[in-house]
Amino acid sequence: MSDSQREKFERFRAMHFDERPLLVGNAWDAGTARLLASAGFPALATTSAGYAFAHGRLDSAGALTRDEVIANAAEIADATPLPVTADLENGFGHSPEACAETVRAACEAGLVGGSIEDATGDARDPVYDLDVATDRIAASAEAIRGRGFLLTARAENYLCDRPSLDDTIRRLQAYSAAGADVLYAPGLPDLDAVRQVCASLDKPVNVVLGIGAVRFTVSALAEAGVARVSVGGSLARAAYGAVRRAAEELLGPGTADYLSEAMPGSEIAALMER
Structure with a gap:
């Protein structure tokens, strides 16, 4: 690990313990x-959804390969001096060894963090058994031990039609004990659930904005105990919304x-010249 990457990691880790939550911008290419970065985000994350959309694909299990995601994340990491954490989906394999290989590749690509989720990609059995999921996080943590990489563990219950807060908390506690540095349960239904998750854990918690109808504010999440706020694919969807509105205007009234x-x-041009 270079001195520059080590410095990014130390800076990124410290941001999780500030008085205000770390607000992370999810980019899908070097330009975004x-x-x-120019808008003022102190750190960035990738978004598998944004990357998939840009390549005309679904944001679904198996739509992207490990090599594609790591290459995209490396371009984002090279584009600015900011720390970057990557959406590494479910580790691109079911085994703990596959997860370990993925986080090692992310670290070697210049990233200072990444997330592994416990979703299987199989609609018939959407979430790994807890023992299997915990082994996957333990293997990931061991693979990057001492290498300057912040590991985020995701519990996907609420995105997989398994809305059990008790099981979500149990999973996140197990992932914490297995070596995860940050804990994340996308799709929590309300602020009370966020508060319960934060109060039940001993590591920083990430909450994502832009999933479903819930409209959390950063200040409300701060009061609930959240350490990091990300936006997932919502900025990419906002960009697509802007393009569609422009197209409808041109094809409708013909105005601009x-x-x-x-x-x-x-x-x-000024941004791209840097």
Whole structure:
């Protein structure tokens, strides 16, 4: 690990213990990484959803390969001086060894963090048994021990139609004991659930904005005890929404009012020259 990568890791880890939650911007390519950095985000994350959309694919299990995701994440990490953590899906394999290989590859690509989820990708059995899931996190933690990589463990119950808060907390506690540095349960239904998760854990908790109808605010999440706030694929979806509205305007009334909200080409050029 280079001195630069080590410094990014130390900076990233410390951000999880500030008084305010760390707000992470999820980029899907080098250009959006530079845009989000210029906006003031102190750290970045990748988004498998945003990357999949940009390549005309579904955001679903098996849609992206490990090599594709790591290469995309490396481009994002190279684009700015900010720390970058990666969405590593379910580790691109069922075995603990596959997860270990994935986090090692992410670290070697210049990333200072990454998440492993406990979703199987099989609709008939969507979440790994707890023992299997815990072994996967333990193997991932061992693979990057001492290498300057912040491991996030995700409990996917609420995204897999298994809305059990008790089981979610039990899983996150097990992942913490197995060596995860940050804990994450996407899709929590309300602030009370967020509070219970944070109060039940001994590691920083990440909460994602933009899933379902819930509209958390950063200040409310801070009061609930959240250490890190990410936005998942919601910025990518917002960008797609803007393109669709512009297209509908052109194909409908034929006006171009969308240009009033477009970034000037000179500002974009300045970002890409860095």
